[in-house]
Amino acid sequence: TISPQALSFNYEQGNPSMPAAQGISVSSNPAGVSFTASPSSNGGWLSVNGAIQATPQSVPVSVNAASLAAGTFTGTVTISTSTFSSVDVPVTLTVVTSTPRLSVSPLTENFTLTQGSSLSPGRVTVSNTGGGTLQFSAQATSTQGNWLMLTTDGSGTATPSSPALLGFTADPTGLAPGLYTGQITVQAAHPTAQAVINVTLAVSQAAQSLS
Numbered sequence: 487t488i489s490p491q492a493l494s495f496n497y498e499q500g501n502p503s504m505p506a507a508q509g510i511s512v513s514s515n516p517a518g519v520s521f522t523a524s525p526s527s528n529g530g531w532l533s534v535n536g537a538i539q540a541t542p543q544s545v546p547v548s549v550n551a552a553s554l555a556a557g558t559f560t561g562t563v564t565i566s567t568s569t570f571s572s573v574d575v576p577v578t579l580t581v582v583t584s585t586p587r588l589s590v591s592p593l594t595e596n597f598t599l600t601q602g603s604s605l606s607p608g609r610v611t612v613s614n615t616g617g618g619t620l621q622f623s624a625q626a627t628s629t630q631g632n633w634l635m636l637t638t639d640g641s642g643t644a645t646p647s648s649p650a651l652l653g654f655t656a657d658p659t660g661l662a663p664g665l666y667t668g669q670i671t672v673q674a675a676h677p678t679a680q681a682v683i684n685v686t687l688a689v690s691q692a693a694q695s696l697s
Contacts (some may be wrong), residue, residue: 527561584617628668
């Protein structure tokens with residue numbers, strides 16, 4: 487007896503982890519019948535652990551889809567014995583295109599500036615840790631004025647091999663001494679995702695000079 491009669495695996499491109507192995511249970515009456523499990527697939531993506539075994543036994547079946555294009559692939563694990571007719575267990579592997587995944591770095595930025603000093607630049611790296619092209623938009627908000635500003639309109643794209651750089655500035659002009667907080671919010675469209683970078687600005691009093 488062989489169970490299940492078919493196996494199905496799913497894999498998303500770019501995922502470093504392959505699908506978990508699945509087992510084919512092989513049993514007989516009486517027990518102790520030797521059998522072989524032979525995988526067959528175009529490109530060698532299908533494998534089994536332990537070619538010669540004896541009933542009852544579960545045969546681990548694994549797939550390696552790292553080099554496969556998106557699509558549906560079929561293979562077979564053939565269970566053969568010297569006593570019974572061989573049985574083919576069909577295996578289906580579905581590989582789907584990886585969706586974009588938003589990742590930003592750093593998640594915090596801290597500035598310490600003196601009253602009247604020049605603005606200080608910063609930048610955030612927007613990465614796509616998934617697949618395809620990530621489209622994003624960003625905006626900056628700040629407490630007590632517009633001291634936190636993006637240097638561009640905030641829109642851009644990122645691919646797994648080409649992250650985007652998002653520039654911004656912290657400007658102490660017109661601010662009294664104190665601690666100010668702001669945020670840069672990065673929003674991805676498809677699929678919807680959001681990341682927030684917290685920005686703090688500590689403004690110190692300008693040194694007094696004797697005249």
